[in-house]
Amino acid sequence: MRQASVSSNDPASFWSSLWKRPDPFLLEAGAAGEKLVARVRLLLTAILLAIPVASLWYEREIWENLVGLGVTIAAFLVALLWFWLVQQGFYRHWLGFASSLLDVSLVSAALFVFVLLNRPHTAVNSKVTFESYFLAIAATCLRHDVRICLLAGMSAIAQYALIVASATMMWDLNSAQFSPFAYGYFNWSVQISRLVLMFVATLLSTSVVFRVQRLLRLSTCDRMTGLFNRGHFDERLLEEASRASRYHRPLALAMMDIDHFKTFNDSHGHSAGDEALRMMASIMRASFRQSDVIARYGGEEFVVILPETDSAAATEKVERLRLSIENPPIPVPGLDVAERLTISAGLACFPDDGSDAAQMLRAADHRLFEAKRRGRNRIVSRERADSLMHAPD
Secondary structure, X not given: OOOOOOOOOOHHHHHHHHOOOOOXXXXXXXXXXXXXXXXXXXXXXXXXXXXXXXXXXXXXXXXXXXXXXXXXXXXHHHHHHHHHHHHOOOOOOOHHHHHHHHHHHHHHHHHHHHHHOOOXXXXXXXXXXXXXXXXXXXXXXXXXXXXXXXXXXXHHHXXXXXXXXXXXXXXXXXXXXXXXXXXXXXXXXXXXXXXXXXXXXXXXXXXXXXXXXXXXXXXXXXXXXXXXXXXXXXXXXXXHHHHHHHHOOOEEEEEEEEXXXXXXXXXXOHHHHHHHHHHHHHHHHHHOOOOOEEEEEEOOEEEEEEEXXXXXXXXXXXXXXXXXXXXXXXXXXXXXXXXXXXXXXXXXXXXXXXXXHHHHHHHHHHHHHHHHHOOOOOEEOHHHHHHHHOOOO
């Protein structure tokens, strides 16, 4: 997990933060949102199929309804394909961008077809198809990615502006040849108002995502260290263990404890202890991958989930972390002194140490206890535990 504070007084930092890739847990939420969007898109396109069919039956506007039927059938087939992909578990971070652009472009394609069929007023004064832009922009909120909101919204504005520009360049839209103006006169103020409303909808969806991201961070992160909290860790461990079991992939779990932390707190005060916890969290964030899940398990205990990592690789990573923590002294706030802290750690790996999350957690906890019993400032893995069984106390 990576987090960075952005000053509201620094415009450059603010705008750069808009294009920052979201934290992994937000990408996970976006994947779940994409599944919901795929279902809703499929349902809506199936319902919309009935509209041009009924119009062809009752009305005389054959060309317009045939166009609507063709576009709706194409949209339904694309929605069906997209639904199948996400149901098969195919999700990449770029899929949200492609999906949102698809939604916007389908609306634009429906309008632009009328321009090509010499029905420009249907394109620029539509009171049904145009509103679909707002549905597409609103759906971007479910991806939990500000970049998607901005990209989809600005694409919708640019595409609709191109449609209006094409129609005005090709025809005099208020000419008598279009009388009796079944779709109304062309009015620039109306078109500008539409573009402004689309821009406002984009800002609104962006603001909603900013707010949701903040609430998700508050509900999943420990406020002291900025790491994930125990509740989020428990959920992710279940997910990763299930994924490792399903696809037969390696998975490692490390449980760590700061050695003699109570003594440190009693000697230097809780403010020094808090600073030490924050420094530990900072070192951990720098030591692991963004795909690894780092959490504060409680008090001075930390846990790390390492997907796609076997026992040897996990031991090497945690050993580097142990050395990184052991070497730099921890400055004590308000005092001209510094203390050195160490950690003890227990490692468990799937499937050798358990077939589910609970078994892995028990194994890691037991090995952490063994590391403390053996003198602290050390790591105990399955291999090291086996060797310790034959070593004297």
